[in-house]
Amino acid sequence: xxxxxxxxxxxxxxxxxxxxxxxxxxxxxxxxxxxxxxxxxxxxxxxxxxxxxxxxxxxxxxxxxxxxxxxxxxxxxxxxxxxxxxxxxxxxxxxxxxxxxxxxxxxxxxxxxxxxxxxxxxxxxxxxxxxxxx
Amino acid sequence: xxxxxxxxxxxxxxxxxxxxxxxxxxxxxxxxxxxxxxxxxxxxxxxxxxxxxxxxxxxxxxxxxxxxxxxxxxxxxxxxxxxxxxxxxxxxxxxxxxxxxxxxxxxxxxxxxxxxxxxxxxxxxxxxxxxxxxxxxxx
Numbered sequence: 001x002x003x004x005x006x007x008x009x010x011x012x013x014x015x016x017x018x019x020x021x022x023x024x025x026x027x028x029x030x031x032x033x034x035x036x037x038x039x040x041x042x043x044x045x046x047x048x049x050x051x052x053x054x055x056x057x058x059x060x061x062x063x064x065x066x067x068x069x070x071x072x073x074x075x076x077x078x079x080x081x082x083x084x085x086x087x088x089x090x091x092x093x094x095x096x097x098x099x100x101x102x103x104x105x106x107x108x109x110x111x112x113x114x115x116x117x118x119x120x121x122x123x124x125x126x127x128x129x130x131x132x133x134x
Numbered sequence: 135x136x137x138x139x140x141x142x143x144x145x146x147x148x149x150x151x152x153x154x155x156x157x158x159x160x161x162x163x164x165x166x167x168x169x170x171x172x173x174x175x176x177x178x179x180x181x182x183x184x185x186x187x188x189x190x191x192x193x194x195x196x197x198x199x200x201x202x203x204x205x206x207x208x209x210x211x212x213x214x215x216x217x218x219x220x221x222x223x224x225x226x227x228x229x230x231x232x233x234x235x236x237x238x239x240x241x242x243x244x245x246x247x248x249x250x251x252x253x254x255x256x257x258x259x260x261x262x263x264x265x266x267x268x269x270x271x272x273x
Contacts, residue, residue, distance in 0.1 A: 001263055025255060026259075030259050033263075130263075132268065132270055
């Protein structure tokens with residue numbers, strides 16, 4: 001199968017609807033098909049990768065740990081929109097550290113998170129071949 | 135239907151993420167599919183995800199003066215040999231099942247409408263790789 005540049009755009013909070021959870025399922029399958037995968041987090045989607053998520057009060061599974069496994073699937077381009085963080089009073093320090101190991105650089109741990117502004121996000125989207133939004 | 139000389143045609147994969155009736159997404163996707171097919175383009179796959187899997191039930195009984203969205207997909211598939219794929223993981227959560235899966239899960243009935251088939255998310259990725267354009271409806 002050919003390889004295409006896929007971007008999955010995450011716009012919704014992790015809980016309150018099923019979009020974030022079922023988006024992750026698509027992302028993991030796309031990695032299994034060896035595609036060139038990027039993720040975008042904007043609007044309430046930035047809450048998907050915030051630290052210290054606790055779902056005990058809502059009776060749902062806390063699936064936030066799954067984002068930490070993305071690096072192991074070579075999904076290491078996570079673009080987070082700066083304005084979306086700011087509008088919600090968040091900074092990059094509120095996000096989980098999401099890392100990947102660079103096997104071409106002595107397995108150094110590197111961050112998968114790229115903070116980009118709205119205009120940069122638009123440019124990155126424009127370079128994709130398949131954009132699927134959730 | 136043939137295209138005028140010099141025109142180009144495209145292969146489309148459509149992703150439907152909302153169920154019928156609650157939102158307009160499935161209607162819009164139907165209109166889009168009919169329009170591109172009428173122009174001579176190809177729809178290589180329609181993939182139903184999230185609540186979109188509810189477009190594949192054969193147990194829907196809308197009022198007679200309303201449109202029949204599920205049946206419209208089924209009819210369009212029959213007329214154009216469309217590949218309508220329901221995501222199995224999303225379908226299992228929402229109670230959409232074919233005869234084979236119903237038997238495997240010990241359920242007393244199945245409800246998949248003719249023209250649809252149940253398969254995995256790989257079908258969405260494959261369809262998006264093969265298509266010139268992937269369009270997402272709803273969400």
